[in-house]
Amino acid sequence: xxxxxxxxxxxxxxxxxxxxxxxxxxxxxxxxxxxxxxxRRTRRVVEESRETxxxxxxxxxxxxxxxxxxxxxxxxxxxxxxxxxxxxxxLVSAVEHHAALDPAHWLAENHGATxxxxxxxxxxxxxxxxxxxxxxxxxxxxxxxxxxxANNEVGTVQPIKALAAIAHEYGIPFHTxxxxxxxxxxxxxxxxxxxxxxxxxxxxxxxxxxxxxxLARGVDPVPVLHGGGQERDVRSGTLDAPAxxxxxxxxxxxxxxxxxxxxxxxxxxxxxxxxxxxAVPDVIVNGHPTERLPGNAHFSFPGCEGDALLMxxxxxxxxxxxxxxxxxxxxxxxHVLLAMGQDGARARGSLxxxxxxxxxxxxxxxxxxxxxxVVERARRAGLTSxxxx
Amino acid sequence: xxxxxxxxxxxxxAAARIAEAGHDVTGIHLALSSNPQSYRTGARGCCTLEDSxxxxxxxxxxxxxxxxxxxxxxxxxxxVEDFVNEYAAGRTPNPCLRCNEKIxxxxxxxxxxxxxxxxxxxxxxxxxxxxxxxxxxxxxxxQSYVLGVLTRKQLAHAIFPLGDSTKAEVRAEAARRGLAVxxxxxxxxxxxxxxxxxxxFLSERLGASEGPIVDALTGQVVGSxxxxxxxxxxxxxxxxxxxxxxxxxxxxxxxxxxxSNTVTVGPRTSLEVRGIVGERPVWNGPVPExxxxxxCTVQLRAHGEVYGCRAQLSGDLLHIELDTPATGVAPGQGxxxxxxxxxxxxxxxxxxV
Numbered sequence: 001x002x003x004x005x006x007x008x009x010x011x012x013x014x015x016x017x018x019x020x021x022x023x024x025x026x027x028x029x030x031x032x033x034x035x036x037x038x039x040r041r042t043r044r045v046v047e048e049s050r051e052t053x054x055x056x057x058x059x060x061x062x063x064x065x066x067x068x069x070x071x072x073x074x075x076x077x078x079x080x081x082x083x084x085x086x087x088x089x090x091l092v093s094a095v096e097h098h099a100a101l102d103p104a105h106w107l108a109e110n111h112g113a114t115x116x117x118x119x120x121x122x123x124x125x126x127x128x129x130x131x132x133x134x135x136x137x138x139x140x141x142x143x144x145x146x147x148x149x150a151n152n153e154v155g156t157v158q159p160i161k162a163l164a165a166i167a168h169e170y171g172i173p174f175h176t177x178x179x180x181x182x183x184x185x186x187x188x189x190x191x192x193x194x195x196x197x198x199x200x201x202x203x204x205x206x207x208x209x210x211x212x213x214x215l216a217r218g219v220d221p222v223p224v225l226h227g228g229g230q231e232r233d234v235r236s237g238t239l240d241a242p243a244x245x246x247x248x249x250x251x252x253x254x255x256x257x258x259x260x261x262x263x264x265x266x267x268x269x270x271x272x273x274x275x276x277x278x279a280v281p282d283v284i285v286n287g288h289p290t291e292r293l294p295g296n297a298h299f300s301f302p303g304c305e306g307d308a309l310l311m312x313x314x315x316x317x318x319x320x321x322x323x324x325x326x327x328x329x330x331x332x333x334x335h336v337l338l339a340m341g342q343d344g345a346r347a348r349g350s351l352x353x354x355x356x357x358x359x360x361x362x363x364x365x366x367x368x369x370x371x372x373x374v375v376e377r378a379r380r381a382g383l384t385s386x387x388x389x
Numbered sequence: 390x391x392x393x394x395x396x397x398x399x400x401x402x403a404a405a406r407i408a409e410a411g412h413d414v415t416g417i418h419l420a421l422s423s424n425p426q427s428y429r430t431g432a433r434g435c436c437t438l439e440d441s442x443x444x445x446x447x448x449x450x451x452x453x454x455x456x457x458x459x460x461x462x463x464x465x466x467x468x469v470e471d472f473v474n475e476y477a478a479g480r481t482p483n484p485c486l487r488c489n490e491k492i493x494x495x496x497x498x499x500x501x502x503x504x505x506x507x508x509x510x511x512x513x514x515x516x517x518x519x520x521x522x523x524x525x526x527x528x529x530x531x532q533s534y535v536l537g538v539l540t541r542k543q544l545a546h547a548i549f550p551l552g553d554s555t556k557a558e559v560r561a562e563a564a565r566r567g568l569a570v571x572x573x574x575x576x577x578x579x580x581x582x583x584x585x586x587x588x589x590f591l592s593e594r595l596g597a598s599e600g601p602i603v604d605a606l607t608g609q610v611v612g613s614x615x616x617x618x619x620x621x622x623x624x625x626x627x628x629x630x631x632x633x634x635x636x637x638x639x640x641x642x643x644x645x646x647x648x649s650n651t652v653t654v655g656p657r658t659s660l661e662v663r664g665i666v667g668e669r670p671v672w673n674g675p676v677p678e679x680x681x682x683x684x685c686t687v688q689l690r691a692h693g694e695v696y697g698c699r700a701q702l703s704g705d706l707l708h709i710e711l712d713t714p715a716t717g718v719a720p721g722q723g724x725x726x727x728x729x730x731x732x733x734x735x736x737x738x739x740x741x742v
Contacts, residue, residue: 307456307458307459308500308504310456311415311454311456311504312504312505314454315415315454377503377504377505378504380503380504381499381500381503381504
């Protein structure tokens with residue numbers, strides 16, 4: 001039995017180009033900061049990678065700061081800009097990934113910040129008016145605004161350009177976590193107007209453990225990691241040349257093929273939604289009807305527990321996600337769905353299917369085959385756990 | 390089949406055995422606390438993140454899928470609150486028994502059956518074949534007592550793969566199978582009381598309130614306590630009575646009266662009972678319901694002594710007449726009836742005379 005891997009938003013297989021570029025470097029020695037020939041060779045790999053990523057994402061090479069992944073880039077942007085700006089208000093959307101939400105809350109608990117959550121509508125969108133109203137309460141007090149480009153759970157795309165423009169009217173730096181957007185949506189750092197943007201390697205077909213924070217000129221967060229002063233003195237640590245090479249190759253290839261991939265995925269995704277609806281007529285599709293990631297389908301199955309659905313699908317070779325997990329492995333109702341105004345029961349009965357570059361029609365067919373029976377069983381189990389209490 | 394995996398050695402070997410026997414096995418760990426502790430405190434418990442990790446690693450080694458099931462709300466309601474309420478009512482509950490009855494073989498089993506599983510396997514030391522529950526071959530580790538509350542229907546969907554093995558054999562097998570939990574210490578005490586201090590746990594929830602300790606023979610107040618819930622029938626230690634008894638003999642807790650918050654103490658002979666009334670009887674063995682008295686044996690607490698007795702069901706009550714007097718019989722504990730090694734029924738002790 002093959003496996004229908006429909007969890008590309010959590011991580012997607014490496015692209016052949018990335019695998020090749022990375023493995024070519026893994027056998028090489030070299031610290032990009034060394035001054036000798038070996039060091040220079042390694043530095044060249046890093047700088048070429050930096051240029052590749054910059055050109056694929058509409059940025060200057062000097063604006064690319066390599067990190068060990070998306071979480072680190074989000075932490076650097078939010079903590080670093082808060083410390084650099086010395087103002088209390090941190091405005092983040094209510095549907096951010098924990099990598100952005102938790103730094104904001106941590107700053108509030110430990111460093112005198114006020115973390116203010118920007119409300120979203122039923123589709124998970126932050127309205128420009130919401131941001132303006134929030135800033136207006138005390139424009140001088142705002143350290144930064146952070147709103148993700150596209151949501152990792154429900155796939156909703158935010159009006160980033162409009163939001164960044166509003167922040168700029170007040171001279172406030174704007175950060176966006178674009179880890180889900182790159183490779184699925186057209187993403188240009190310069191054109192979007194954002195000041196800081198998080199990108200992750202393994203979400204675009206590169207290796208896990210590498211990412212970047214794109215930082216516009218003149219945007220200088222206080223470092224989170226102190227040390228050798230690499231990466232504009234903003235992010236110390238020996239550069240991981242093999243991972244960076246793989247990351248760059250993945251970004252290049254994914255961005256080059258983006259339009260075709262997005263079209264193919266949105267057709268597959270719509271087919272998936274149709275078939276699930278047919279098998280489970282009362283299913284609810286979450287997220288924005290049109291402004292959404294092409295590879296994302298997010299459902300609520302009334303009367304079901306998401307973890308029961310996931311387990312039953314897993315046993316039948318369909319791999320998906322309940323959207324949020326905690327360290328103990330106990331699913332909590334998603335803060336994203338709750339922010340969208342859903343009740344706890346509906347939020348708990350939700351599943352995310354995320355398609356990516358290796359997804360095929362056979363994957364969709366596998367879901368269609370089993371989803372009806374799986375939902376029926378989960379519903380029976382859901383009812384027993386309610387009546388037994 | 391579903392294998393409930395606590396993170397301990399027993400449930401790991403139980404899961405491994407049924408998987409090896411060719412069953413399609415899925416491992417689950419029950420998250421019983423919504424705020425699991427990060428590190429094991431001492432060796433107790435099945436509620437820590439470390440236990441969850443141990444269970445997951447065992448499932449990896451066995452090669453079965455593994456999930457965490459969140460049973461925290463049910464556990465809190467059916468076991469923890471029940472535990473506190475029972476103490477508040479002057480009884481002495483057995484939470485393990487309650488957990489088997491309400492969580493493992495009710496909430497988990499119901500969910501498992503609805504999801505399409507046939508049975509739930511656990512690492513309890515007891516034998517079960519054709520729906521008949523018997524003591525483990527390892528007398529010291531036998532857990533048939535805490536399973537005695539299960540109904541025939543519950544037993545029909547239960548599997549205890551360890552009943553024919555001693556604990557030492559289970560540990561040796563775990564080591565042979567490469568399970569890292571082979572040397573993990575046994576869990577003791579009440580899993581949801583991390584530091585093992587039941588009295589502190591209860592007074593935090595029920596509030597300390599001073600009450601008298603009364604001598605049953607003289608009727609005099611001989612001491613005071615911080616809450617009647619802190620005592621168990623038959624308890625001798627920790628009474629802190631200032632005055633010696635008239636007869637110079639040690640005194641024991643005879644009764645607990647929650648409304649007046651009074652603890653009555655007296656000599657050991659006053660603890661002796663011969664007649665026990667049990668409520669919520671369960672008849673789950675291969676013997677027909679005894680509407681006429683039958684001869685059998687009874688166990689009155691976990692790892693407790695076994696007494697010869699006559700038992701009879703009448704209405705919703707089970708009447709037990711012991712051949713020899715028992716001491717320290719506490720309302721709230723289970724009375725489990727045996728025919729030799731075979732469990733035939735059980736009830737919750739309501740009163741004893």
